[in-house]
Amino acid sequence: MSTPTAAAPTSHPAVVSWVEDVADLTAPDEVVWCDGSAAEWDRLTTQLVDKGTFVRLERKPNSFWCASDPDDVARVEDRTFICSRFQADAGPTNNWMDPVDMKTVMTEHFRGAMAGRTMYVIAFCMGPLDAAEPKFGVQITDSEYVAVSMQIMTRSGTPVWDTLIAGTELVRCLHSVGAPLYPGQADVPWPCDHTKYISHFPEERTIWSYGSGYGGNALLGKKCYSLRIASKMAKDEGWLAEHMLILKLTSPEQRVHYVAAAFPSACGKTNLAMLDPTLDGWTAETIGDDIAWLRFGDDGRLYAVNPEAGFFGVAPGTGVHTNPHAMATIERGNSIFTNVARTDDGDIWWEGMTDTPPPHLTDWKRRDWTPTSGEPAAHPNSRYCTPIAQCPTVAPEWNEPGGVPISAIFFGGRRATTIPLVTESRSWQHGVFLASTLSSETTAAAAGQVGVVRRDPMAMLPFLGYHVGDYFQHWLDIGTRTNAGLLPKIFYVNWFRRGDDDEFLWPGFGENSRILEWALRRIEGTAEADETPIGLVPTPGALDLTGLKFDHTKIAAALKVDTTEWVAETRLIDEWYARIGGNKLPDVLREELGALKLRLADL
Ligand code: GDP
Ligand code: PGA
Ligand code: MN
Secondary structure: OOOOOOOOOOOOHHHHHHHHHHHHHHOOOEEEEOOOOHHHHHHHHHHHHHOOOEEEOOOOOOOEEEOOOOOOOOEOHHHEEEOOOOHHHHOOOOEOOOHHHHHHHHHHHHOOOOOOOEEEEEEEEEOOOOOOOOEEEEEEEOOHHHHHHHHHHOEEOHHHHHHOOOOOOEEEEEEEOOOOOOOOOOOOOOOOOOOOEEEEEHHHOEEEEEOOOOHHHHOOHHHHHHHHHHHHHHHHHOOEEEOEEEEEEEOOOOOEEEEEEEOOOOOOHHHHHOOOOOOOOOEEEEEEOOOEEEEEOOOOOEEEEOOOOEEEEEOOOOOOOOOHHHHHHHHOOOOEEEOOEEEOOOOEEOOOOOOOOOOOEEOOOOOEEOOOOOOOOOOOOOEEEEEHHHOOOEOHHHHOOOOEEEEEEEEEOOOOOOOOOEEEOOOHHHHHHHHHOOEEEOOOOEOOOOOOEEEOHHHOHHHOOOOHHHHHHHHHHHOOOOOHHHOOEEEEEOOOOEOOOOOEOOOOHHHHHHHHHHHHHHHHOOOOEEEEOOEEEEOOOOOOOOOOOOOHHHHHHHHOOOHHHHHHHHHHHHHHHHHHOOOOOOHHHHHHHHHHHHHHHOO
């Protein structure tokens, strides 16, 4: 093996010695320091085509189809660990292992893991490079798929290497697919190990990921760094790292508001981030679709930055009627499609892209597929990976190092019952209470059963780097750091409530603009709301439903606050709060729950 340091594009000595140590442990054939250039993209994508991982798409410029191992299609929450020094700091919602024990176990998995492969070293920055305090990372990986995906998803390569100097703080991200190649052994299109570990060492700002190539497990700048590690940084430094999209809305009167929204994975963030408003005269522009870092500005308002540079979006359900802007983004090429179906003429297809499927496809398991096959052609968690800069609705502010001031935060989940279409919180504290009780049906974005209701506080359940009780206290503390009038107003939404016929009670997608419009009018003091035990909901007639072709009795049902359902819900919240532990659950949240029960009993 060539000496890894010879070609190092950095004088950050700690990075160089770490790379040497990892190379000694993992024994790759070669070490490549990534420069993030177009030439590098061409070289690696060609290599991926040659070895059968990628198929070049004839119908999309510079774009590739990719099918993973059928057992490596989603985040693995039961194999994800927060290895804080003390178990109590990981809290009751995370898997924990002692950091020394975890490193001992994982070191043996990493030993020789890159044999026969190339080790790539990727320098990246989460958020604009010209931020006041740019947040850096270096990822080591033995996957070309990861290397090219990181080029899309982060700001990476030479400009980042040039910025790193001795002592620059950065998150160390170590990744291997865990599939060494021995002399004479043939490779497979999607190497991975059956055993997987996605481990975080929050005190050391370090991530070790082993055995998976799937985005959420392997593109370590994303959920692992920007949520799990960053949530801990944010707690220590007085800001928030959240699972939120960021959207710019301009009213017909040219008033501009920026909003953020947190929904669990596969519950509508990317779609809302690219909203095509059906309300006349409104414009929506995209700033981020998955992660928001929120910090106070000098004016006492919360400003949001999107740390990412690409979308890693759920493919099924994305079509010209639901998300035309996502379709236009991928049409421009430079994209990777994983576990979708491929058409015979070299394009991609998935359920929901068009009303009728093509007569013949290659499905995500590389099999012949026809409409009578009886199985979806694309995996439900199949993804497109595409640069945000290509999005036709991208707001120029997406690159603003100081971020954008947030007027409203929306929390939501996927609930067939109980949760109304929209509720406004009474105060920051009440909003934190609602968010702490957020719940959603599980989706295909994580391995395991789909459709089971679980609590997912702030949509952060799988992404918290520390104790959930401390996290709630941190949210409450943020609310005391500025004038209450400067804080974003908090709303709770549910696009997924269903009627007795099991059909959605709200059309969703572009029509969600009507809910955002009501919320912004609430902020401006010009929209009506009814006081209910759970918060403020639109009065009949307060939502602008002009031109909406949808059964209005269904909308009334979507907005209903059903006391019986809510009494049952408070019992589930009791169980959830009991899990957090008495000494860690902030008293004010318990009091909020008590007050809600009293208001429900008064009816
Ligand atoms: P994300 O993972 O939170 O970014 O979720 P996506 O925006 O990718 O959406 C996940 C799935 O939910 C996709 O299949 C979408 O088509 C669907 N979806 C998104 N928004 C809505 C909505 O407003 N209503 C309904 N019914 N489905 C939606
Ligand atoms: P999302 O993120 O589903 O929230 O878009 C990707 C993931 O969780 O794997
Ligand atoms: Mn998304």
